[in-house]
Amino acid sequence: MKKHHGAFIKNEREIASLREANRLVANILDAVGDMVAPGVPTMRLEELARGMCDGYKVKPAFLGYQGYPFALCCSVNEQVVHGFPSARVLKEGDIVSIDMGVVFEGFVGDSARTWPVGTVSDTAAKLMRITEESLYRGIEKARAGNDVYDIGASIQEYVEAAGFNVVRRFVGHGVGAKMHEKPEIPNFRPGMRGMTLQNGMVIAIEPMITVGGHEVKILDDNWTAVTCDGQYAAHFEHSVAITPAGPEILSVSDRGLVRHCSE
Numbered sequence: 001m002k003k004h005h006g007a008f009i010k011n012e013r014e015i016a017s018l019r020e021a022n023r024l025v026a027n028i029l030d031a032v033g034d035m036v037a038p039g040v041p042t043m044r045l046e047e048l049a050r051g052m053c054d055g056y057k058v059k060p061a062f063l064g065y066q067g068y069p070f071a072l073c074c075s076v077n078e079q080v081v082h083g084f085p086s087a088r089v090l091k092e093g094d095i096v097s098i099d100m101g102v103v104f105e106g107f108v109g110d111s112a113r114t115w116p117v118g119t120v121s122d123t124a125a126k127l128m129r130i131t132e133e134s135l136y137r138g139i140e141k142a143r144a145g146n147d148v149y150d151i152g153a154s155i156q157e158y159v160e161a162a163g164f165n166v167v168r169r170f171v172g173h174g175v176g177a178k179m180h181e182k183p184e185i186p187n188f189r190p191g192m193r194g195m196t197l198q199n200g201m202v203i204a205i206e207p208m209i210t211v212g213g214h215e216v217k218i219l220d221d222n223w224t225a226v227t228c229d230g231q232y233a234a235h236f237e238h239s240v241a242i243t244p245a246g247p248e249i250l251s252v253s254d255r256g257l258v259r260h261c262s263e
């Protein structure tokens with residue numbers, strides 16, 4: 001069987017643009033994270049992100065994407081992904097997932113992190129720690145010659161061993177001139193063989209992990225995904241290039257690779 005993924009292999013110049021796009025995203029996430037605190041309306045985070053996009057002279061990637069109305073996704077507590085920034089004020093004990101993308105030189109950067117608001121429950125803290133670590137377990141599998149589904153298998157095994165669950169409804173993706181390129185990167189084991197990873201592929205790996213069931217539903221705004229059981233969810237995402245030297249995380253800020261927790 002012939003496999004068509006030549007179109008998804010990036011050259012050095014394209015990877016350089018993706019690296020820069022993702023560096024800017026990571027810088028914005030650093031600044032947004034610094035602002036996360038009890039009493040802050042999530043719209044303030046949106047305003048900060050938009051101001052930084054203007055400063056960097058880049059376009060937010062999500063704004064206008066399939067009609068999405070904001071630069072950021074701000075997903076609080078049981079919101080899994082695609083929550084709208086709003087007048088909602090963050091309060092002690094919340095967790096907030098921020099997903100951000102920009103377009104630089106025609107290439108998309110895409111990354112997400114989850115922060116605690118003040119002091120959070122032990123379960124919420126563990127959820128964020130396991131979700132972040134699961135992302136790194138997945139990244140470790142992003143190597144030429146591996147099956148694309150090895151990534152999700154590794155994420156799922158780690159997450160379920162910790163007693164949490166993997167959202168099935170949303171997956172990671174190839175990323176390049178378009179935000180969503182092939183292949184899809186599920187965060188679970190689909191039970192079949194997938195595409196073989198090759199050097200030059202760039203993928204966004206983004207585990208969305210829940211305390212309770214993995215089922216989600218979409219609110220009446222047609223975007224906000226929430227857990228059906230109302231329990232918390234967390235989300236971490238990096239854009240990663242597959243290189244002969246191994247996985248290269250592109251979404252690295254000027255502070256370096258920011259890890260909220262380390263195992």
Ligand code: MF3
Binds near residue numbers: 066073100110173206
């Ligand atoms: N990181 C998300 C994704 O890869 C962000 C998309 S939000 C959208 O799907 F609004 F742009 F769809």
Ligand code: CO
Binds near residue numbers: 172206
């Ligand atoms: Co993404």
